[in-house]
Amino acid sequence: MKNRVENKLIVIEKGKIFTYNLDDKLSWTVGRVTTENNPDIKLSLSTVSRKHGELTNIDGNWFYMDFNGKNGTVYNNKQIKPGIHGKIKPVILKNGDTLIFGGGSEAVINSKTVWAKFITSSIEGAWRVNDTAGYSHITFNDGNEKIRMDSPKKGTVLEKENGIAIYMGDFTYLLGNIEVSGE
Amino acid sequence: MKRDKKISWINDEKKTVKITAKKKSNGIDDIKEVETDFLDEQETQYIEEEISRCENINELKEKILPLLSTQQTRVSRKISGMLDKLGCSQEAFGEICGVSRPTVSKWCNGSIPKNREQFLKIGMAAGYNIEEMNIWLQRYGRYPGLYSKTLEDCVCMYVLSQENITNKIEKYNSILNSIKLNIIHDKEEEAENISTSKFDIKLSKVKSEEELENFIERNIALFSIAFNKFYSYALANIMANSAGSVNELSYGQGWSSSLIKVVSAIRQKKWYPTRNKIISLGLHLTMDHEQIDEMLSLAHMEPLCAKNLFESAIIFILEDASLHNLMDKNGENYDPDDLCRYAKKVLGKLNNNEIDLFISEISEISDEK
Numbered sequence: 001m002k003n004r005v006e007n008k009l010i011v012i013e014k015g016k017i018f019t020y021n022l023d024d025k026l027s028w029t030v031g032r033v034t035t036e037n038n039p040d041i042k043l044s045l046s047t048v049s050r051k052h053g054e055l056t057n058i059d060g061n062w063f064y065m066d067f068n069g070k071n072g073t074v075y076n077n078k079q080i081k082p083g084i085h086g087k088i089k090p091v092i093l094k095n096g097d098t099l100i101f102g103g104g105s106e107a108v109i110n111s112k113t114v115w116a117k118f119i120t121s122s123i124e125g126a127w128r129v130n131d132t133a134g135y136s137h138i139t140f141n142d143g144n145e146k147i148r149m150d151s152p153k154k155g156t157v158l159e160k161e162n163g164i165a166i167y168m169g170d171f172t173y174l175l176g177n178i179e180v181s182g183e
Numbered sequence: 184m185k186r187d188k189k190i191s192w193i194n195d196e197k198k199t200v201k202i203t204a205k206k207k208s209n210g211i212d213d214i215k216e217v218e219t220d221f222l223d224e225q226e227t228q229y230i231e232e233e234i235s236r237c238e239n240i241n242e243l244k245e246k247i248l249p250l251l252s253t254q255q256t257r258v259s260r261k262i263s264g265m266l267d268k269l270g271c272s273q274e275a276f277g278e279i280c281g282v283s284r285p286t287v288s289k290w291c292n293g294s295i296p297k298n299r300e301q302f303l304k305i306g307m308a309a310g311y312n313i314e315e316m317n318i319w320l321q322r323y324g325r326y327p328g329l330y331s332k333t334l335e336d337c338v339c340m341y342v343l344s345q346e347n348i349t350n351k352i353e354k355y356n357s358i359l360n361s362i363k364l365n366i367i368h369d370k371e372e373e374a375e376n377i378s379t380s381k382f383d384i385k386l387s388k389v390k391s392e393e394e395l396e397n398f399i400e401r402n403i404a405l406f407s408i409a410f411n412k413f414y415s416y417a418l419a420n421i422m423a424n425s426a427g428s429v430n431e432l433s434y435g436q437g438w439s440s441s442l443i444k445v446v447s448a449i450r451q452k453k454w455y456p457t458r459n460k461i462i463s464l465g466l467h468l469t470m471d472h473e474q475i476d477e478m479l480s481l482a483h484m485e486p487l488c489a490k491n492l493f494e495s496a497i498i499f500i501l502e503d504a505s506l507h508n509l510m511d512k513n514g515e516n517y518d519p520d521d522l523c524r525y526a527k528k529v530l531g532k533l534n535n536n537e538i539d540l541f542i543s544e545i546s547e548i549s550d551e552k
Binding site: 056058059060061063065083084085087088089090092120 | 376411412414415416418419420422423452469470471473474477481504505521522
């Protein structure tokens with residue numbers, strides 16, 4: 001069976017979740033919205049630059065290019081630093097890669113940063129939000145198996161065949177056939 | 184500029200490891216080879232640390248060069264070792280590999296086999312398994328390791344894994360010829376999205392030539408996109424950083440005609456990556472160490488290796504360029520020729536045949552800004 005890859009960017013900012021179907025366009029600008037600036041991926045935190053970066057498709061592969069702004073971007077726990085002479089260093093994105101906008105060199109997820117995940121998935125539908133505040137143990141259930149995690153880190157993602165769960169501490173975001181419980 | 188000097192007891196310990204590795208490398212049995220590979224890694228780390236402490240090219244020459252053997256020496260030693268192990272004359276080995284006796288003699292005396300295909304055939308003649316072939320290709324040939332999503336490597340991996348095949352090269356050639364004659368690629372077909380490790384597992388289950396032909400026919404679309412990510416990454420870097428077109432950049436920098444051809448072939452997705460050309464492209468596009476390693480990784484090759492004379496010089500150049508950049512980040516306007524000019528200057532001082540060949544391909548750039 002041949003799977004058609006659908007490339008998506010999931011973005012969580014100030015508790016709100018957005019899904020961008022990247023394949024709708026060849027290029028997406030990322031930045032903070034102002035009266036003069038209207039990026040494709042519209043962010044609002046002051047830690048994000050107006051022209052923060054860009055997602056570009058080159059021959060079927062997606063790249064993130066950071067414009068080396070003040071608070072920068074962390075890619076898979078490592079800050080994207082400019083190359084020699086301040087050059088832009090494109091990063092090639094693969095399923096599960098994480099980007100954190102506006103947190104400086106730290107890979108922190110808080111009210112001053114934007115969390116984003118690049119995924120290749122065909123799961124459609126609306127996101128549900130579950131309150132998981134105060135839980136030290138989380139259990140995910142996709143109908144086939146239960147997966148228990150002790151004190152998971154914020155930003156932990158569980159991707160199953162028919163569902164995706166994103167644990168963000170006080171809240172957990174669910175898409176498709178997956179549920180969360182905890183204690 | 185002063186670098187952080189961290190001379191400590193840890194280095195002394197690694198020096199001991201290095202000496203031990205040299206002593207043990209005399210043995211030819213398997214256990215010793217495994218030990219040597221492990222110690223080889225330790226030695227490489229030690230050299231990398233030493234490079235990061237070099238403050239200038241003279242220090243690099245004094246401290247690092249004596250620690251390195253050239254690619255020629257390593258390859259000739261390895262091929263001579265193969266002949267001894269097989270109990271084979273140069274003539275007989277040449278016959279198996281499909282080359283003349285003088286060619287084998289040249290290999291034993293420091294001439295490097297001319298392309299990856301020759302390295303593959305030598306590895307098959309030596310009776311290597313997949314793991315040994317990967318070490319041979321990457322460490323000695325500086326080529327990508329076996330990659331099952333390319334047609335030739337797929338066939339090679341099948342042949343290496345079949346214990347009942349006596350003449351592996353003959354079988355490899357005959358299967359490839361048959362496949363090329365019988366299978367026509369339908370460009371409309373979409374390649375399956377499958378990881379390389381899963382594809383390797385599928386290939387390892389193929390047990391006959393007929394099964395292999397069917398396997399290749401089913402996956403023929405996949406073979407056409409083997410280096411797709413590498414091509415895209417190279418193009419992304421060109422697009423992200425060239426104010427004008429790549430043509431303007433290449434003519435402005437006076438790129439060699441062979442490098443211009445490489446870029447043209449990358450655009451047409453036809454280029455089979457070779458290690459030194461990737462490094463050369465990285466220098467011309469002012470990439471740093473991390474970016475060149477990423478390009479090598481996407482071409483299914485190991486990262487820059489300090490163990491190799493030429494590459495240890497490249498690591499030094501890139502680290503020095505990055506360090507200089509950090510101290511001078513608010514400096515004058517960006518000049519895309521800087522890195523090439525600096526690389527040429529440093530490499531030129533090493534007076535080494537292996538490196539001279541590479542320098543001849545770096546652009547002729549005037550020192551005047």
